[in-house]
Amino acid sequence: MDWLKKNWVLLMIIGGLVVSLLVQIMQTDKFVDDNLEEIPEEVDQFAREEESDTEQAEVSKEPQNIFIDVKGQVNQPGVYQVEEGKRVRDLIQMAGGFTEEANQQFVNLAQKVVDEMIIFVPKIGEEVGEQTIARPTSEKDGLVDINYATKEEITSLSGIGSVKATAIINYREENGLFQSKQDLLQVNGIGQKTLETIEEAITVR
Numbered sequence: 001m002d003w004l005k006k007n008w009v010l011l012m013i014i015g016g017l018v019v020s021l022l023v024q025i026m027q028t029d030k031f032v033d034d035n036l037e038e039i040p041e042e043v044d045q046f047a048r049e050e051e052s053d054t055e056q057a058e059v060s061k062e063p064q065n066i067f068i069d070v071k072g073q074v075n076q077p078g079v080y081q082v083e084e085g086k087r088v089r090d091l092i093q094m095a096g097g098f099t100e101e102a103n104q105q106f107v108n109l110a111q112k113v114v115d116e117m118i119i120f121v122p123k124i125g126e127e128v129g130e131q132t133i134a135r136p137t138s139e140k141d142g143l144v145d146i147n148y149a150t151k152e153e154i155t156s157l158s159g160i161g162s163v164k165a166t167a168i169i170n171y172r173e174e175n176g177l178f179q180s181k182q183d184l185l186q187v188n189g190i191g192q193k194t195l196e197t198i199e200e201a202i203t204v205r
Helices: 002-060 088-094 151-155 162-175 181-186 194-202
Strands: 065-072 078-083 116-120 134-136
Touching: 065 088, 078 088, 088 116, 151 162, 162 181, 181 194
Parallel strands: 065 116
Antiparallel strands: 065 078, 116 134
């Protein structure tokens, strides 16, 4: 008892500290609980925003209308308006199909169409030469489209002769269409210097 009498002040201080600590712990737990209750609402709001962004992205990806000129040996030649993603086969069907004189072996029915494309179906026995059967027209901008240009059009570029033009055509036939101008560097005989020379005169569609 004597010890308690002598140290009662110390015991009261310790007790006060313990009570203060307990109060702080309880307040902290309440703060955490309150915030945990708010999290689902914030997460739900975030989810709604994500869903809204996704819907807007889907709307922006809706196919656009393009115009294709179908010529030659089809039953109903003319200019057709279609959605992006169509193929030459679809346009031939819209144009009433091939005529009896159509030389179908020159037409790539699986090729995707692009805006301002010309689809030309030659007649059996007709001289085709280097003519591209399906390609976009470049009359509007005057640029040479390396994906669809003929050998003559490619050789019109500065520094491109017959050998390099043939290499470009062979590359796109074997590997598919060029995705960018820089892809020309994959063609044998085309270096950075050559690309820089013709870069302003070409396009990729």
